[in-house]
């Protein structure tokens with residue numbers, strides 16, 4: 001059984017009932033007011049979520065326990081977090097990174113203490129996922145997000161050209177892994193690196209190093225441990241040059257990395273290349289999603305999987321591009337259907 005999950009901030013809304021009704025029992029959470037909670041929609045120019053004013057360190061045991069209780073009231077189990085304390089000094093190897101690493105370790109320990117097995121993070125310094133459009137018209141008038149590299153890169157620089165080097169970011173990653181992977185092992189919490197979105201080499205002066213299949217192989221070699229793993233975000237892997245050039249397909253990558261390196265999956269798809277792409281409904285992109293589920297079944301994957309970005313459907317405001325509600329329901333049903341086809345109906349397993 002997959003641990004089918006949804007991505008929810010610890011701030012309930014009545015629409016959470018729909019997710020329960022669609023058959024999802026698990027939550028991947030953000031941390032109230034932490035890095036992704038703040039960057040999540042700001043980076044695509046939208047207002048999105050607002051943190052609650054709470055007197056708690058968001059990555060502490062107390063705050064996470066509070067979040068768990070909120071989710072539990074609605075019938076959900078928190079099985080992963082996809083948010084961290086601020087990490088840019090760590091990512092860039094700047095002064096002050098040791099304090100940020102201490103906060104990261106505090107979160108690992110908090111999760112371990114509470115029995116939450118997975119912690120996703122990313123190596124995107126300064127911003128998070130980026131799009132140039134959040135209102136491209138798709139099937140039946142639904143809106144999807146899209147990216148055009150020329151338009152994006154004509155925007156204001158995030159850092160002066162040449163100031164940050166790729167090697168600086170790789171060295172910083174090495175320093176970080178040496179500090180945190182042993183802690184993750186001790187706490188029993190699997191780290192899961194999310195790819196750069198879009199997986200391009202540089203974003204307005206800031207190198208993006210987690211943007212190819214080769215970079216993931218390098219990450220895994222840097223700290224060989226089942227606790228140094230991947231958020232296998234299919235939509236981003238689908239845009240990496242090795243996949244676009246036909247050297248390797250997504251199902252083959254699933255088989256290559258295996259359950260030992262994939263604790264967590266983001267299920268979504270795209271059409272296009274990293275220079276110019278749009279997101280799609282889950283049944284309508286350029287990846288063979290049915291074959292992906294067969295690959296997950298073959299490797300014995302029973303971890304967390306959540307739909308990632310979904311189209312905005314009729315009647316929705318599009319205040320939260322990629323994360324409105326109706327598209328999630330479609331995605332959840334689609335994943336469940338493919339899961340039953342690949343893994344067998346529960347009664348037959």
Ligand SMILES: O=C(O)[C@@H](O)[C@@H](O)[C@H](O)[C@H](O)CO
Nearest residue numbers: 036082128129197233266308
């Ligand atoms: O592929 C992506 O960009 C996503 O997974 C992000 O939207 C992610 O959910 C947020 O940055 C929060 O981690």
